[in-house]
Amino acid sequence: MSVLLAYLSTLSVALYTLVALVAFAANSVLCRMALSVQQTTPLIDPSSFTAIRLTAGALVLWLLMSLRTRRLHTNTSDVNTSDVNKSAANKTKAAISVSHGSFLAAGLLFIYAVTFSYAYVLLDTATGALILFAAVQMSMMLMSYIQGQRLTLLEVIGASLAFAGFGYLVLPGVSAPSIIGLILMALSGCAWGGYTLLGKQSRKPLFDTGYNFIRTLPLVAAMIGVVWLLPLFSVVEPMNHLILSPAGILLAVLSGGLASGVGYALWYQALRGLTATHAAVLQLTVPVIAAFGGVLFLDEVISIHLSISASIIFLGIGLVILAKPKSITINKLT
Template sequence: MTHPTKQHLITLCFTLFALVAFAANSVLARIALIENNIDSLSFTGLRLTSGAIMLALVLLTKHYVLHKPSIQSPLSLAGSNTSAGLLFIYALSFSIAYLSVETGTGALILFGAVQITMIVYQLAQGHRLKIVEWAGIILAFAGLVYLMLPNLSSPSLFGLVLMSIAGVAWAGYTIRGKSSIDPLTATTGNFIRSLPMCIGLLVYILTTQHTLTQTGVWLALISGAITSGIGYALWYVALKGLSATQAGVVQLFVPVIAALGGVVFVQEPITLSFVLASSMILFGILLITLQRR
């Protein structure tokens, strides 16, 4: 039996690694795409393919090292084609959006779109919002409007729409996965199910003119295998030691970490408008998350 203090330390370490990994996806995509190391289609195909391979290896290791092998293969396709499609839409929209959206801003829009979509879904399911939740929604929406105001360091409308689509797709993927008994197995299955779409992308890339450098390929592989594959795997381990409220609150740090990564690795400035807008959006989401408890 694991000592409580040791278990808390493990949860903390895995949570921190997962949050940094999620933010690193934004940084890696931004570096790869704005420096013309790779095009967005190639980045998406390589990211999902390497993520599928890494998750399959993690699942096989878990199955054969931690448990006795059974007749059923651990890689029998779990998940669904619908979830795989949502995963593909998220990854492709995410990559294209980062051609015109800064690192921290992209993560902020993505995270905000995910939360807003899940709130709308709850409303559609008959959930009634309380005054605090309405205040949080209004504050978050006002922050998004402020971020898009002219004469500020605002993202392009094209980038905003694409990153919002990525957020909606990821929210749909998350909602569908809530009923999963084994999220790691389901996620691995969904990544594997997305491979035919990735192969279609790669075939298109090979038959047309696209930018592809060794640096770009490595960045896409790291994004898929490490910050997506291993990042997701460790997040599922961390979730066992986090309450639903804690899991929602700690994710508020992802856009902040991504923005800092953009400053350090991409030399992107953090403007006062971004700080104010992100504070409004994140505080609004925080109000909603805490009220749900």
């Protein structure tokens, strides 16, 4: 029985991880469609895209949390009124009323989202992906090392191989990056790495993610206020100042409500069964998934270049997953 439960737990972690990574890939595609500078005029400006994205994510997650809370209250009200059941009901209500998430996680989420949006106005897809996922992997592994997690030789080889395959995928399309874009995207990757590591502590992924999104809303309001006021104090027109179109708004809503809100909640759920190293390396599959998405939905072809890159990445990830992690932990995240 215990073997079956362990198998089901592993299967659920794999499923949550897969769906979350697909959501990340979809999010990248939606962001690039909305913010692409290759268009005559972008469909939406970076600040508006970020604001709508985070607001839509907060709204969708709030609705899901409300449905979940209502179901818990309904289940509680259906039980008998014995002392034992009253105690269980009180515990359930207490669990619902406990504050979830954290201001630190919300701050990292906001930094990731806003720097991601502005960076992709200055960078092309391949360059942005290389900088972002390099920053994510390096920051997560560095923070994990500081916390006491040590990699085995096989994990080092696997992670290096996966990153090499990722570099092989994007390098042919990489151009000399804008310095500002590079800094913004590197900051975005580091913020996402920190947000992911905080997610390993999550016990209620839906509520933690939901409250993290809700806590970003004051920061969103402040950002929009600054963007609106900026032209009043500057003789230079801000970059892509307040561009809105129905298509851009729709892409931002889809990015925030589905790819970000639901995707990040599933990611927090998956992190409960992943090591920091696994989480860092697995995210290198996102550009590959996005590329195969182009094959399925945009009639693009599978190139030899993509096939070789995907094979190298998945081989590296396989080595990391098969490696037995060292049981050395100096500190735990607090």
